[in-house]
Amino acid sequence: MPELFGPRQTVLVTCREELEFMGKTKEIHNIITVAWHMPVSQSPLLYAIAIGKTRASYEIINKSKGFVVNFIPFELKEAALTCGKLSGRHHDKFAEAKLTMEESNHIDCPKIKEAIGYLECHVIEEIEAGDHVIFVGEVTHEQFKGERPRLFHCGGSEFKTTK
Numbered sequence: 001m002p003e004l005f006g007p008r009q010t011v012l013v014t015c016r017e018e019l020e021f022m023g024k025t026k027e028i029h030n031i032i033t034v035a036w037h038m039p040v041s042q043s044p045l046l047y048a049i050a051i052g053k054t055r056a057s058y059e060i061i062n063k064s065k066g067f068v069v070n071f072i073p074f075e076l077k078e079a080a081l082t083c084g085k086l087s088g089r090h091h092d093k094f095a096e097a098k099l100t101m102e103e104s105n106h107i108d109c110p111k112i113k114e115a116i117g118y119l120e121c122h123v124i125e126e127i128e129a130g131d132h133v134i135f136v137g138e139v140t141h142e143q144f145k146g147e148r149p150r151l152f153h154c155g156g157s158e159f160k161t162t163k
């Protein structure tokens with residue numbers, strides 16, 4: 001129940017892999033909106049994300065073993081809603097959410113230029129959790145560009161922000 005768990009900071013997770021689709025192999029640069037995520041170890045620095053088994057992003061991260069957590073400002077609310085309803089199997093979400101793709105420093109994965117900071121992660125473990133899978137990522141590179149009001153999800157299309 002999002003109203004009870006929340007508000008939760010909303011991030012955009014980026015990933016990349018070749019997927020087979022309608023008999024053709026296509027490289028997908030994807031973005032998924034994620035509210036279920038957290039740090040789980042300090043040394044080594046590990047970060048976990050819960051991804052639904054039906055998501056294109058599940059297939060991509062399961063295969064590529066890499067993802068980037070893009071921390072975003074409140075003003076990217078519409079982009080978060082777009083990336084949280086479209087599937088990367090059928091949509092180029094960088095184009096549709098009007099976000100700029102940049103290359104990661106240490107892994108073969110896109111990241112989002114408009115983000116306020118990043119965690120580049122290499123998957124070290126996958127934990128089955130009901131209809132989601134928890135990907136535990138070892139942070140291979142981190143960057144914080146500076147504080148801005150953040151985006152927090154309250155449920156549905158309701159969000160709050162920090163000052």
Ligand SMILES: Cc1cc2nc3c(=O)[nH]c(=O)nc-3n(C[C@H](O)[C@H](O)[C@H](O)COP(=O)(O)O)c2cc1C
Pocket residue numbers: 010030031032033034035036037050051052054055056057058080081083084085086087088089132153
């Ligand atoms: C605010 C918000 C938070 C979300 N949080 C999660 C999440 O933590 N895990 C998840 O698997 N899906 C989450 N979703 C749903 C996915 O973003 C959505 O199903 C998306 O279209 C999946 O894209 P994909 O199929 O390209 O991977 C969230 C959606 C929104 C709008």
